[in-house]
Amino acid sequence: MKIAIQYGAARVDADGHVGGHDAGATLVRRLLRVFPGAQLIGPVKRQCEGFDVVPLEAVDGDSTVVITMDVIDSVNIWRSLKARCDEPKIMNFVWWNTSLYSNPVEHAALALSCALFPTFANSERTASEVREIVKSWTVQPLAEKARVAWVNLGIRLEHVRPRNEPPVPVVLYPAIYLTDRKQPQVFLDVVERLAKRTPIKVEARLHESSLISEKAMRLSRHHWAWVGPLTANRDDYWQALARTTAFLATATEESYGLEYIEALVAGAVGVFPDRPWVRAILPAAYPFIYRTPAEAEELLYRAVTDTAACRRELDVAADGDFAQWLRARHDDDRFEKTIADQVVEWFGS
Incomplete structure (x- = not known):
């Protein structure tokens, strides 16, 4: 056939x-x-x-x-x-x-x-x-x-690159579109407040249809933000994930969440909304889930200021090794x- x-x-x-x-x-x-x-x-x-x-x-x-x-x-x-x-x-x-x-x-x-x-x-x-x-x-x-x-x-696990920790924590906008379902306004509000509290660099790699949007322009005006096109190839994409410290997910709905799984496997600490689609892809005891923008800010602050401790919490939530938990379920x-x-x-x- x-x-x-x-x-x-x-x-x-x-x-x-x-x-x-x-x-x-x-x-x-x-x-x-x-x-x-x-x-x-x-x-x-x-x-x-x-x-x-x-x-x-x-x-x-x-x-x-x-x-x-x-x-x-x-x-x-x-x-x-x-x-x-x-x-x-x-x-x-x-x-x-x-x-x-x-x-x-x-x-x-x-x-x-x-x-x-x-x-x-x-x-x-x-x-x-x-x-x-x-x-x-x-x-x-x-x-x-x-x-x-x-x-x-699942994801292609052989693409994962060794960690390359940045001197200034990198926060990723974990999507390529700024559509209403992704709630980019929540992301913008949270990272703008966070940048006033601690040094961060925000990166957003967007599809060309979103690059010219008002929200993309608003984010790009900040000296601590980089907004640009998608990476040229998959190798560049995974190299960028290897130096990503954390990300803030804000989508109301996802069918699976491929981008989030890739970032988590690469070692980024993910902060997620309390939504059914989130519970479907993460351990039941996953600790970085928020119900309000204020909670999102506090969790993201911890993720960029005490990253090593947050990664240890992820291992505890997965009964020992969060990376292996992900690999076993999303290969x-x-x-x-x-x-x-x-x-x-x-x-x-």
Whole structure:
């Protein structure tokens, strides 16, 4: 069985590589690695570095499983393939927070897609949300037959670099967008107050769409802040994480939290809001969780002024070794094996 990956926002550069640092581009590259010889669906047929880009109309539906990251478009993909084969094989990959689709039409389309086609989710929490959406928004006969599986995305542990402690503590804005869901205003308010109490350097590496925003300009005006574009490559990204002291998470919702896991594994102390998505990725006794901006400030102050003690608290919360706790639960080797096995279970070898 061949694999084709559908992600409309994927961009292939002049050298034949999938470009971009956002989660979608990263996951496309990961899927191409998991399924050697997989195709990437795109507008124009093209040979690339290790994979081919093919239009949907050129996909052999009889022998190909289409893994789509554009889940609400699954029915349209099925119809296109159905015109040229008897039984199209579609697998949804839900890699984002389901609240992304709040419009009733989009919400209903998501429910129908996940009821009709096998759906793989990027975390247990996302899988539970998918099941609830299908149950609430579709008829019982469809909901009862829905097939949903999941595994944590995990990270590539071999990318982690040795720590390089900075002379002035570095506080990271742990996202690449300044969208309302990320609550950047809370981050800005907290770090502005913190900078008046103790020396820090704040770093924000943003997608180009957020670099020109008012909030980005507000942060960049401070002498203790650096606001710039995303790192040129993954190696630079991990080198930057290796010298990051702490970060302040402020998002109201996350489907998984890949950026936070990467920063934690790299040795940064994470300060998190008291949200269900946070509890899903951290030890039950994780000590740096806040309910108010004032609590966030105090926890972040401790993280940058007494970092070693905070790291010892993390080890205690994980019953001995926080880094190992993370590695055991967020290794992408497990993701790669599970999604490959799931394709075989649902569609055959």
